[in-house]
Amino acid sequence: MHRLLKFGPIRVQEGTGPETIDSDPEKTITTVCHTCNNTWMSQLEEKNIPSLRPMLQNQPTMIDPGRQRLLTEWGVKTAMVQDSIKPGIGNEKFYTDSERLDMRLSRKIPERTRMWIGALTEPHLGSFGTDMAIFGGDHKTRIGTGIATTIIVGHFAIQVVTERALQEFAAQTIPDIQPRAGGWNNTLIELYPKKQKKIDWPPKTSFTNGGPQGIAYLMNRWRMGQKVEKVVPVPPKT
Known part of the structure; x- marks a missing residue:
């Protein structure tokens, strides 16, 4: 993506660690092997450039x-990479x-994954993750875990949410968790799992730097x- 946009110095912060200023937004990570990075991952990036x-x-x-x-495949791939490099603050990897x-192998999207895309009035660069513990109707019984990943590049934003029920609740019908109230129908377009004949981007309203529509x-x-x-993910039922 660095070939499509040029960014100046950026603020870098991992978890609650210190904030630093870095002039190079492109980073080398150790959680992705050389083969994957230079084959299917690179190919997926290239295929998504027209969009x-x-x-x-x-x-x-x-x-x-x-x-x-x-x-959708690019969003999940990027969310998985983000999950793999999150700071070691006691949380296990979710995916x-x-x-x-x-x-x-097959670009399979994890079960109970949802995805939305949005727009920003000004260009930004960032990746933000939120680990979630999901509780039942009594607000005490933990029934699952989830992760929300927000990726912002230039004027484009994508948010990937995946949930997973605890094995003892896997047979039950557990509704998708819902976000905070907001005018999301105006600022976001559902990308997955909803299937649409076409998506016209940008949405009705773009996010701003601050104010009532702030990013x-x-x-x-x-x-x-x-x-x-601490959120310890649970493996999917096999």
């Missing part, structure tokens, strides 16, 4: 079903080895209830 380029540059575009699928393998509301969309210091 991402206009959105990163704030140019209206239409996304057909084929490109919607590619963008399982089998889910990552399925993504590599911070998107990053805080799934931060509700009591703060949990």
Whole structure:
């Protein structure tokens, strides 16, 4: 993506660690092997350039079903990479080895995944994750875990949410958790699992630097209830 936009110095902060200023937004990570990075991951990036380029540059575009699928795969891949490098603050990685393998081999989207895309009035660069503990109707019984990943590049934003029920509740019908109240129908377009003949981007309303439509509301969309210091994901039922 660095070939499509140029960024100046950026603020970098991992978890609650110190904030630093870095002149190079492109980083080398150790959680992705050389082969994956230079084969299917690189190929997925290239296939998404026709869709991402206009959105990163704030140019209206239409996304057909084929490109919607590619963008969905890119969103999950990027969320998995973000999950793999999150700071070691006691939280385990959310996405399982089998889910990552399925993504590599067949581009399979993890179950109970939802995705939305939005727009920003000014360009930004960032990746933000929220680990979630999901509780039942009594607000005491923990029934599952989830993760929300927000990726912002240029004028484009994508948010990926995946949930997983605890094994003892897997047979029950557990409704999808809902975000904070907000005008999301105006600021976000559902990318997955909803299937559409076409998506016209940008949405009706773009996020701004601050104010009632500030981008911070998107990053805080799934931060509700009591703060949990440690979220230990549970493996999917086999």
